[in-house]
Amino acid sequence: KVQELFVYEINERDRESPAILRLSQKPVLSLGDLVPFSNK
Known part of the structure; x- marks a missing residue:
């Protein structure tokens, strides 16, 4: 779900x-770094 939101955004x-x-x-950039970081 997080990955889909990241791509959509x-x-x-x-x-x-x-x-x-x-x-x-x-x-x-900050948001993008935070999204994948949270997923990990």
Whole structure:
């Protein structure tokens, strides 16, 4: 369930405008690192 959410979030973020991704680049990286870390 965690992995699916992680992929879905990345896909939706990637689909969104690049401006949002650039602005949320820092938080996205932090969230991505936290998701796989929690799964492990």
